Amino acid sequence: MPEVDTIDRGICRSNKTCCAKLEVTDWLSDIKSAIPHEDLVEVRFKNTRKDYFENVNNLNLKVGDLVAVEGNPGHDIGLISLMGELVTEQMKRHRVTLNNNGEYRKIYRHAKQVDIEKWKEAISLEHQTMIKSRQIVKDLRLDMKIGDVEYQGDKTKAIFYYIADGRVDFRQLIKVLAETFRIRVEMKQIGARQEAGRIGGIGPCGRELCCSTWMANFVSVSTSSARYQEISLNPQKLAGQCGKLKCCLNFEVDAYLDAQKDFPPTNITLETEHASYSYLKADIFTGTYWYAQHGHGPSTLVPVHVNRVKEVIRMNRKGKKPEKLVIEKYDGGAKELDTFHNVVGQEDLTRFDRPKQQDHRRNRNKKRNPNRNQPQNRNSGNRNQRSRNSNRNSGNK
Incomplete structure (x- = not known):
């Protein structure tokens, strides 16, 4: 073993x-x-x-x-x-x-044992061969990168894994590699995702990259997956370590699509008796749309349940305008959606700025007896003692 x-x-x-x-x-x-x-x-x-x-x-x-x-x-x-x-x-x-x-x-x-020893020798040559082949590619001025080299067990053949954005004419490269290393050469192109999986790393989620742990087949990822999940189209956050869109954008998109089957369209303005509201964002799994008044910006966001949105749209199509956008019947969307409550206070960022309970007690005691901790004057104490003695002596006389 x-x-x-x-x-x-x-x-x-x-x-x-x-x-x-x-x-x-x-x-x-x-x-x-x-x-x-x-x-x-x-x-x-x-x-x-x-x-x-x-x-x-x-x-x-x-x-x-x-x-x-x-x-x-x-x-x-x-x-x-x-x-x-x-x-x-x-x-x-x-x-x-x-x-x-x-x-x-x-x-x-x-x-x-002879096969294993020969195979070990082939493995020991792979890194040196990769470095030298990269120099050959640079001398030939080819727009490609040699990512890795894999020798066959009998040292008669090697697979050169390369990355390239477009088509590369590497016929001259194969001749130079075969003459330099005295082996049969096979070129195999890999993508940026395969290269990232080969190198490995830690993703922004704190776990190992999916491409380096369990993914074997790579599916193309488009920005529509981010749109369905209400994710902001920020290329810096959507791109993985390979420079492409993150593969995990495809993992939950089906659940989001199933949840939005019965949702109303978002390009319709809701009209009430007092104001008009435009769609801004959505909380899909709670079934809530967020609307803002025209001319007031995001500061006037109002959470509205999707069933209430359907009802208002039907009323507007009939020429009617409701008095309120949110009613008690659909108050589930108007409630606070954040279910996290900081009861203990351990997650407060300003908890170290507040004085401790002992400091409160010390300050309270100082207010009650401000001269408690002040040192007394020895001379004044002796003077008072002498005056008391003189009074006592005069009383005896």
């Missing part, structure tokens, strides 16, 4: 979180299926790359084994991450197809 852990860290050397991202929970591991399924195995490699192979030699495999698998050309070394019935489900999810011969690629054998 220590050897496997070392190799596992080698797979995820450049991405500290890719191991957690590539893990799959086999929730059918303790259930024997009555339906026979093909002996397919999921094998994972570096840079969130997975592939699926067939155990044609009937090897005794288990999750975590290092195996030598069929490459293109040669062979590659990978770690078995999933076996059993869930492999076919994962293949459907990732839309895996057969090779040109109509067959799955094969698992050759368990990785030998």
